[in-house]
Amino acid sequence: MAQSKRAIVTGGTRGIGRAIVKELASRSCCGVLFSDVAFVYNSCEECVEEIRQEIKSPETRIFALKADASSYEDAEATVAEAIQKLGGVDILVNNAGITRDNLLLRMTPEEFDTVINVNLRSVYNYTRAVIRHMIKQRYGRIVNISSVVGLIGNPGQANYAASKAGIIGFTKSAAREFASRGITVNAVAPGFIDTEMTRQLNEKQRETLIQNIPLKRLGTPEDVARVVAFLCSDDAEYITGQVINVDGGMVMS
Ligand code: NAD
DSSP states (O other): OOOOEEEEEESOSSHHHHHHHHHHHHOEETTEESEEEEEEESSOHHHHHHHHHHOOOTTOOEEEEEOOTTOHHHHHHHHHHHHHHHTSOSEEEEOOOOOOOOOTTTOOHHHHHHHHIIIIIHHHHHHHHHHHHHHHHTOEEEEEEOOTHHHHOOTTOHHHHHHHHHHHHHHHHHHHHHGGGTEEEEEEEEOSBSSTTTTTSOHHHHHHHHHTSTTOSOBOHHHHHHHHHHHHSGGGTTOOSOEEEESTTSOOO
């Protein structure tokens, strides 16, 4: 029987990360469930139990590991623990992310650095921590969650846009470095997805936003999770270094 894959997802307690954990854990492929999953979280203990309840399949193993994704030391320790619990690692999804919006004239160094550290530095931390294992087994799938804001910018989000554009450069460089080792590295750039992150918008802002989306709705976390799961699957073995937009048509290149 084929072995199921082993995945690490950062920021798995809610929103897009939670949908990714559920999608990877409940998809089946070649007669076996697609993946056992270890997800990294930094808050919301009750979410961990909710996720276990939501993934009812007894065959899937789910582990929750508490860590700050922006810490290199935490990443090394967390990945070591995840590998020990899962028995290895085949998939890494770098999803953890935050916003600290402010117009540049008012943006503090702390607001800039915090966003860069959680959104971009974490991608380096976790990629660095898994990559030797993936090289040794000559197999790996890495998917980094960027944003349309990293492609087109957004007033008040210079820190966030810089972190998300940085993820794209990182993805392409890593894809080139590891292609010969059987490891693919891709990015997904969501548009506006209905999560806690976008619930800060008022009704008027939401309506204006929707008018600018050709498919005329916000995305769902599941819209993103399905594309991530595809990029993690063997069906995507000839795709690397790409940025896949999941944005209802907002950005067309
Ligand atoms: P969310 O705020 O609902 O979830 C973010 C997750 O990251 C949470 O689980 C949180 O606990 C975790 N996290 C935050 N800081 C962390 C840290 N220091 N260490 C470990 N975990 C941490 O946001 P979301 O909308 O689900 O966003 C998920 C990803 O998708 C982010 O990278 C975000 O930038 C990106 N994204 C979101 C949208 C959107 O419209 N919601 C659009 C484009 C990109």
